[in-house]
Amino acid sequence: MSRPGDDAPASPTPPSAAVQASGPMGAGVVPLDQRHLNFLFDHVADVIFFLEVLGADRYRFVAVNQRFAGTTGLRVADVIGKEIDEVIPPASLELVKRHYRQAIETGKTQHWEEVSNYPSGTKTGEVSVSPAIEADGGCCFLMGVVHDVTEQRRRQQELSILEQRWRLALEFSGAGAWEWQADTGLLTVFPAWQDIVGMAVAPLRTTRAALASWAHPDDVADIEHAVAGLLSGRSERLDVEGRVRHRDGSWIWIRAQGKLMVDTGGKPKRMLGTITDISAIKSIQHELELGAIVFQNSHEAIAVVDPGGRILTVNPAFTRMRGYLPDEIVGKAPRVYNAGLDDANIYDAIWEQLHATGQWCGELWSRHKDGHVIAEYRSIAAACGADRQVRYYIEIGTDVTETKKAEELAWRQGNYDALTGLPNRQLFLDRLGQAIERAREEGGGFTLLVIDLDRFKDVNETLGHSKGDLILKEAARRLIDGTGENDTVARFGADEFAVLLRSAFQPGADRQAVGEAAQAIIDSMAQPFLVGDETLHLSASVGITHYPKDATDMESLVKHANQAMHTAKEQGRNRYAYFSHIMQERAQARRQLIKDLRACIAAERLKVHYQPIICLETGQMRKAESLVRWNHPQKGPISPVEFIPLCEETGLIVELGEQIFKTVVRDVGRWIRDNHAEMQVSINVSPVQLLSGHEVSERCFRMARNAGIPDRTLVIEVTEGMLLDNNPFVIQQLRQIVDHGMELALDDFGTGYSSLSYLKKFNFHFLKIDRAFVMHLAAGTTDYALCDAIITMAHKLGMQVIAEGVETEEQMRLLREAGCDFGQGLLFSRPVPADELGGWLASGAPPWIGPGTPFPDV
Template identity: 40%
Template sequence: MSFCHPLDPTPGQADSDPLLRNASDGIHILDRNGNVIEASDSFCRMLGYSREEVIGMNVLQWEAHFRDRQEIIQVITDQLSTDSRSEFQTKHRRKDGSVFDVEVSGCPVRLGGDLVLFNSSRDITERLRVQREMELMQFITDHLAEGVSISDERGRLVYVNKAFVESLGYARDAVLSMRIGDFDPNYREESWPRHWEDLKRNGSLTFETTHRTRSGETIPVEIAANYIRYGGQEYNCAYVRYIAARKTMEQEVRIAATAFESQVGMLITDENANILRVNGAFTRITGYSAAEVIGRNPRILHSGRQSPDFYKALWQGVEDSGYWSGELWNRRKNGELFAEHLTITAVKDGDGRVTNYVGSLSDITPTKKTEEEIQRLVLYDPLTNLPNRRMLMDRLQVALAAAARTGRAGALLFIDLDNFKIVNDTRGHAVGDWLLQQVGNRLASEVREDDTVARLGGDEFIVMLQNLAVTQADASERAAAVAEKIIRSLAVPFVSAESRFLCTPSIGVTLFQDGRAPPEELLKQADIAMYEAKKSGRNTLKFYDRKVQEAITARVTLEAELRRAIEANEFALHYQVKVDRRGQPVGAEALIRWCHPARGIVPPAQFIPLLEETGLIIPAGLWILDTACRQVKRWEERDETRDLVLAINVSAKQFHQPDFVDQVRKVVARHAIDPQRLELEITESVLLDDTEAVIAAMRALRQYGVRLALDDFGTGYSSLNYLRKLPLNVMKIDQSFVQELGPDTSEGAIVQTIIAMAKILDLVVVAEGVETRSQKQYLDDWGCARYQGYLFGRPMPIEQFEASLPGRSLAAT
């Protein structure tokens, strides 16, 4: 406390001032010579004098730091000459001669016209003692290898030692601004109150957690937390042990224990290998109690199955590296042999001399006994207990060799259950698993003992038939007979406690005889035949046909080449002109062509269906859209072509993409074209799924300005009800109607109806496939507005297309 009276008291006022007399700190008023003219009771008690003795005393009578009167006078003069409060530490001497530390705070005031010094002395003996203890504690804890931290009840750090700071990698000030949750990833704010209460109740807690360092690394630690009260406050004093090395060792032990799945016996011997101590696991494993083996050599366990050379090599390994680990056979007290995993470690003193050996032994007899079961798990399907794919392939390899040697053919039956997925999805996997087990049992009951029934996975089974016949014809007949028997067997309902199930199979059959086809190829052939059975209506069998495989191989090759073509930009657009009734170009349709590096131009019919099937139509369609918009931009830059409309085909799969409308907008915006110069042609198949969503997307495109055309009208599922709802610009008459036009043909009647209906709906009609003048004339007479077909121009590259337009060549540069 510092004391400076705000008024200029008159003589005698200080004497009666209760604030002065009752102040908690040692208040004393000194004149210029250092004599006491007034003092508080607390100051008198502090020095051990009575008030009467203190009044009039000179500061030198209690000051233990300043010995010289002149030095004291100078200090007082300096204090009186300043307008601010001054503070310093010194020592006071009590009446009994004892010296104590004080902190003096003073300021000048006027008293009765005289300038005097109001001083306040505070005993800081305890504070300095605590400070020295803290410094000593900091010094000691900073030399500990363990981390030390003190946190308050809210988890805020108030003290840390050097090891703790260095472990986190931050500066000490940064650490002291943290809470526990800032570096302990396992800290949970909601569980901290319960943790704090547990700590208060128990006094201490020991647990493991991790700390996250500044670099982001997590290090394992063991925390010994202690509840302490100090200065009326509650704290958690935590000792942090860094246990990364221990954790690594523990992990290795856990891995070993898990691998062996057994308890570990321990024995400790002296340097002569005489047993000093064993644990309970040793007794359980060997049958010997501690009393029976202490003082004896572990050779009492020898089974006689290891030679003397084995033990010589064992001990040589311990001598060379201090460690040996391996398997051996030992004998229990009751004479029973058991397999053991033994680890021997030499314990050495500071001079490198062996003082003890520590042995850890595990009974791995159960593990040895389960090797057969493990082998079974490797080779058998755990659900049905049938051979799995691995065992099947092994047996098939043997069967191929036997067939090549004897000349007697065998067969593979690839069995896939029809509609099994429905059972799994509707009745649950437990029922599905039960059904697979029942199917496996029936299949096994329908074949000979030498044949093999295997489960590949899911609902796929394989039956391998051996030694069927010498001729392929007889072998085929017998294989078919087995397959038919399996179909009849599986046709019998499967009855459980709750339900009955019908389960039909599709079976693919392939024969083997000369051993030339490898097992994987035979499996592939049977798989292909099985899919042919599914295509044929299911619940039937099909033999492998090489032509089917060739078609599948060609399709796979074509798909791979298509994927490469997209990446290598092998596609191009060809353009077919659209004209008005006067034969003047009004636009074009952009048609994709594949420029194969080896086969040249690939007809669309050969690759577009595969694009659809594989989903590659999505990236291909986006490429078409982008390329078409780029071409429209070029046309807009020329007077001769700025009014042309370019149409592209959009597949149903592409149109149903959730972001298709956004894709169109982005591409149009990127090329900065007039959206009315782009026309999207869709077929009626687009409307088969989620019609309302399709119409909404079409309206969004139409609102944006993109033109919409209904392609191949009349060939799909046209409905006047939905047709009137579609925001179309154009209706295209399919070429199949145009090719058969005549005055009295049904096609003519249909075309006239389409044109009349389009006029009612205010749609532009485009006739596709116009190849003759007579076709054009009929269409003219019936009011058709636009034409497209070989009569006006074939699809052609952009250079040829622009050169064919009226006027000069406009080939793109």
Template identity: 35%
Template sequence: MKDTRLQSELESLRTEITALRLANAALEQQMSQDAEQTDSLLRAMESQSNALREANQRQLNQRFFLQRVMDTTGALMILLGPDGRLRQINQRCSEMLDVADRKLDEHVLDEWLHPYERQALADMLGKLPWPVYSPLFEAAHRAGNYTAEHRLLGRDGQYRHYWLEASIQYNRQGKEEGAVVCATDISPLKQQQERLHRSENLLKEAQHIAHLGHWEQDLASGELTWSEEIYRILEIDPLTRPLSFPDLLDLVHPDDRAAVDKAYSVSLTADKPISVDHRLLLADGRVKWLRKCFITHADSEGQPRRLVGTVQDVTAERLIDEQLVLAASVFESSLNGILITDANARIIKVNRAFTEIMGYGSEEVLGQKPNLFKSGYHDKEFYRKLWSTLKLAGKWQGEIWDRRKNGESLPLWQSVSAVHDSDGQIIRYIGVFYDLSEQKRAAEHIHHLAYYDSLTDLPNRQLFVERCEQSLEKVRRSGRTLAVLFLDLDRFKHVNDSLGHPVGDELLRAVAQRLKNTLRHGDMVARLGGDEFIVLLEDTENHDVVEYVACKILAGLAQPFMAQGHKLEIGTSIGISCYPEDGEDATTLIKHADLALYQAKEQGRGIFRYYDVRLTERARERLFLESELRDALAREELIVHYQPQLALADDRLIGAEALLRWRHREHGLIPPDKFISIAEDSGLIVAIGEWVLRSACRQAKQWLDAGHDFQRMAVNLSGVQIERSDILATVTQVLADTGLPPKHLELEITETYIMQQAQLNVRIMGDLRALGVTLAIDDFGTGQSSLGYLKRLPVDKLKIDRSFVMDIPQDSNDMAITRAIIALGHNLHLTVLAEGIETAEQAAFLKELGCDEAQGYYYGRPVDAESYLKLLKESARPRRSPT
């Protein structure tokens, strides 16, 4: 049983081995077949590879052959791809164009074209629907075969001329493969053409310049031939008028025809050329000079056969001869000095003006060099630049200082020109000059007039501003400071008005001299105009230095001056601004010093004040108010209020003082002390004052017509009104227009203004009083009136200034002054009115002294016309007797 199983397993094993052998045999057979196929495939691939390699080699050989063929030509050979980019170039192209380090297929030939030509091609093509890399290739593609002349940029950076021939290339299937471009260098030909063209032009130009034509006559037939230049000389169009010999003779000036006929006849038998100069009379009356030459040619038998002649326009030559004569005359008669030297700068000729200016005779300078006249004013560098400019530019001109024979230096304006021969070599130098001394003096005078005050000879505003800006530049760098002092004279206008302008001018000159003597060395004083002066103090370490100088000026100008026999005391006020705190530039410093001066004058004359930033705000406010005040009348913002005036004896209302008020549309009521001075300074007070006078008179007339017991209307007159208008005519006209009787009008003039021009004001006040109006001196006691003038003044009333009343009864001095004024007024038979009464004690004191009239808040504030009318009505009611 066991053997049977073993036998069975052995049999099974044999079967598997047999199967494996059969499988292995099949596998070996399959592998043998695959190996044969693979070997066949490899042999096919190797065959294809060899064929491809042979094809590539043939293509490479063709490319190398093509390259060798392209390299053998002297032209530029360029192969373009189907998009116009470079594909292949020859050696000549590499040598001529800068393409050595470039990838050809990234570039187009257009990159070497001249920009104008590249743009012209692009403009010719217009806008195309496909991208254009090369306008040149597109032009060739459009034309099929393209030929044109172009400039290409060479390796040396220069453009050369080429004749380009481009043809589009196609493959066997007709597909476009690119283009072949052949560029032949025609630059030498172009240059030769240009030289030939220039030569032809030069020849024609030479013939034209020489104005030379020729003609020939066949003596046997009489036939004439003419050159074109003869037609130009005779100014005849050969197409419209053929020229004949009689025509030529007809154009000869009548006075010269005999000479021309004689020369013609002589030439027929003479064996040498015959020439004659004559005039040509043109149709428009112009005259030309011609030179004609005749010569006869004989035949072999000695018989004259041909007459040959030339015609030359010598008008210019004649003119040159005349000009040479004229030039010689000009040379000698010229007012400018002229000297001529040879190429070595040795003098060979001078004219008469040279001798007159320099003092040397011609025999003294011939053969000398111009350095004989050196003054020592210029250094070597000056002369080096002169000669350098002369050699480079051929001329030089400028100012030069030379020395006369007597040793005197003088400024000359000289022009030196080099004269060249036909080879460009310098053969002469011509110097022309004139004396600048008088012009220098005139320029200095003009400069002085432009920068200095003609009256005082001090610097003017322009020079001061320039000097101030220069000083500011220096102190900015050094870190130091400077100050500007602005001053004007006190009471100078009074001097001019009372003693006349000649005295005022002499006073200004004396002030200028005293200021110069007062200031430190290096300080500058200038006159701005009128009586305004300005001082520049440099290197001011602190305010002590500035104040020291300001005090010296105040003290110096406080001393009396003598002017045309008059002893004058004026004094001054000073405004000060300092850099850098008050301004960074000259204009700002001057403006701020002026504002400080204004403050000094307001706070009392004879003092100095520093600029305060608040002054600028005041100035802005002042400008604003002046601007608004100009339209205030038109906008009806000005109104008149009336302050009651009473008789002190019985407290009876007797009149009113008209007081101006301004109710601004935005800022409300503006106090009079803010705008009255502005109105006076700007001149607006003339129109405003007349309006106040007219309004007050009209209102007074209404109250009188209504039956009220109204005695007078007091109206203030500004000094500016009197000075800038015909006040007498104004008052007369207002009274006539309003119908107010003159006795009801009282005009008030301040004591200060009256005393400024006392004599003139006495006459004006006399004329006003003659109208029948009452005159009052306002603010009496503040103007330092002369009693001698006071008794002569045609006034009716004194108004005691409020400054003497306000401290009664506390101030005994004011009480004494008031008592004296009342007594003085009564002794001069004048009515006395006290202003500014605000308490019962003041009223009682004035009643006790016998003061006639009163005005003040104690009796009533200024009110409008309607409110004052109520006061009039109340004063008219009967008073009850005390019980």
């Protein structure tokens, strides 16, 4: 066996062979010499190859015939000595190796069909590979034979495609095929028949009885006559129309066409044909009959126009809608009733689209014969003949005047504020978005102002909403008068407005112009408002932000303007403030603090401390105020002045208040039980808590009742501001507190809206003097005089007085001389945890009682 590189012949000699021959002279085994083998090997019609098995899925070509080269396009000399990985296309390699392994493992010939890409093209072959098994069971050679079936498969595919095309043609024609056998009378139908009439594909008998079972009784005679004429030779083809029963019970019209096939003697043999559903055609005839009725009775105005644009006919609805009688309008062009309110080029565009697509629809303004204007929805369609040339234009008009009015009203209501007539928030945001897009395209900028009327809520509550509405309308007018025609003014909320200044913002000169515009708005709002006989003075706070300096998206611009407006309010109102990124950082820090606060309250991690309240005569502690403390895990202690307003703003104060109440009830109950102490603890209550509903109050009352603590143990502290609104619900809640055995204390007296009517209306037990009066307390001062007056008044009204913020012995002495009952402050103790206060109760000797303490002997 030659190796690659040796002088091997073009067709290597195949292994020797012998064939069993037989002839007229007898039979026997005739050896084939090498010439015969070479001839067979090279001239056989199939590809033959021999492979040496090298092991581990490795095989080497040792012999191939000339048919191999002719089939694959590979030269024999380029194949011999190479392994199959170098010859067989990669896509076929795994398939080939799998069958080679099976031949070796089973010792049997393997057969498969293989499609491979060779230099000669894509070839399809039926492959057989046989193993040469040796005496020891091993296999050293494989012999393969490939029968090229590429052309055969191509022809089969072509036939399949032709058959598929025939079926598709029949299918898309909408026709169903059938075959009738003359000798049996059976009618065989094909699947499309079932699609048309819903009948089964099984053969049908064509006896008169069978025909009558599925054909319409009125059409059976026509069908029989047509078939008889074909069978008798009177006609060459079958062509008949009739109705057949659909499976769903309805009747459909079909057209049956066919041709008779005869045998060599001219006797009818079979008939082949198709059926077509012509129900649509039949319905058209019916529709044409209805067309005149519809035309005459339609509620829509219909005009038929010739290709030259002249009206041929109109229906009665046309006359009712536009006022023209047929003899007044026929022969004229539709422009007679066009109102001329649409774009001047609209009619050229209509004809251009009609010529291009054959139809147009849209809204137009037309004019009635008497002159009034009509909003109409008009559709125009071209009606073409068989030659696709336009015969007519059908124009249909619908009066949508009332609908347009309703839509315009709805659009205005959805986009404009009903009170001021200004664009509302929705329309303003739309225009803001347009301004952003325009600024991006042109590379410019603009300024956004948010204006809020200061303390407008007080106006509504004192004068009523009707007068408040008059002020809002006047404020809107002043804003419009103070801005340019290209600026947009909108009502953003209850007492909040927005102004979009379209002039581009540039640092420097334009910043001054923007500030002047904002100040002009503030000055205009500061002018007196005349409401009936009332003259009111208001102010406004303005927030300013710029595109693109401060933000480039709508949401951020609005948010930044609001942040700037709130900053102006915090700085004292009646002013404007520019947005700065420090505001953003503060707002983010505030949001994070609220998030942390929410998590801490949910986990009940805020602690309750108690600050003793001391009897100024004896130095004894019989009272304490509960105070909540928050020790942030990262930021450390956070003042209640910072987080309590956040609790009230977010509503968390309700949940926190219940937690504090539960903790106080538990601690007080323990002190009374363990130390037999007469202890009274006050709890601060927010207006938000009182307005949160009866359920919260009832839960707190139930806690106190279940704990079994004596009446008057708990004192509820409220501020004067809580009483300002004179809210009936708040009044009811305060009275229920007293009814449930608790006492009331009026906190921070003298710092808010102090009114003796509060003291008269509510049964307060304690009056607390604010630390503002105590911190500078000295003999002969105004603060001393005020404290003395408050104490005297409270005693006369039957209330005891507690002074807050006592820090020096001099303050304590002066308060005691004025008759103050109790003192609270750092002179005695800071707020302490419950266990520490409980220890003082147990010892009976709190730290402020000792040598040198300015209290009488106790």
